Amino acid sequence: MATDTNDALENLEKELVTLARRLRGLQRTLSDEAHPDLEPAQYALLNHVEELAPVRMADLVAALEVDKGPVSRACARLEEEGLLKRAADKSDARATLLTLTANGKRKLAAARKKRHKVIEDLLKDWSPAQVKTFATQVSRFNKLSG
Numbered sequence: 001m002a003t004d005t006n007d008a009l010e011n012l013e014k015e016l017v018t019l020a021r022r023l024r025g026l027q028r029t030l031s032d033e034a035h036p037d038l039e040p041a042q043y044a045l046l047n048h049v050e051e052l053a054p055v056r057m058a059d060l061v062a063a064l065e066v067d068k069g070p071v072s073r074a075c076a077r078l079e080e081e082g083l084l085k086r087a088a089d090k091s092d093a094r095a096t097l098l099t100l101t102a103n104g105k106r107k108l109a110a111a112r113k114k115r116h117k118v119i120e121d122l123l124k125d126w127s128p129a130q131v132k133t134f135a136t137q138v139s140r141f142n143k144l145s146g
Contacts, residue, residue, distance in 0.1 A: 026118060037081070042074050046083060046100065046108050054097040056089060083107060 027040040038046075048063055049055060057075065061068045075098060078084035083104035089095035100108065123131055 026115065029114075038083075039074075041070075042078055043111065045071065045074050046078065046104060049084060049098050050100050050105070050108055053099040054087070055099075056095045056097060058095070060098060078104070 024040065027043060032038070045060075045064070048060060052060065052063060055063075057068070057072065060075075061071050064071060075084055075086070079086060082101055085099055085101050086096045087099070089097045123134075126134070
């Protein structure tokens with residue numbers, strides 16, 4: 001029984017690595033959709049800002065679990081591209097709040113629509129019940145892992 005479990009875990013690990021690699025490729029494609037000069041990490045940052053907005057830089061850094069420097073530089077770049085805006089936090093003058101611009105929202109929505117279509121195409125032969133089960137299991141795994 002232990003061998004079966006070990007084999008299953010090894011197979012799961014291999015499949016998760018493959019999935020992560022393919023998702024990174026999809027993220028590269030979608031970052032191009034959002035903006036041709038956008039790096040995948042910047043696309044991911046836009047997604048986080050949209051999800052958390054308005055968000056303080058410190059809270060964004062904590063959510064991403066990365067150093068402040070790269071996030072600050074990426075935010076500056078996204079602001080230059082007109083996709084992100086900063087505003088003073090009225091409750092704390094030392095803090096800055098980040099939100100997407102209207103253009104940033106449009107670009108991200110277009111990329112999200114494309115992502116949805118890619119996933120839909122991949123799962124076209126699955127029944128709605130299979131898609132629902134898969135989504136439930138991925139959600140459960142995501143909750144366990146972070």
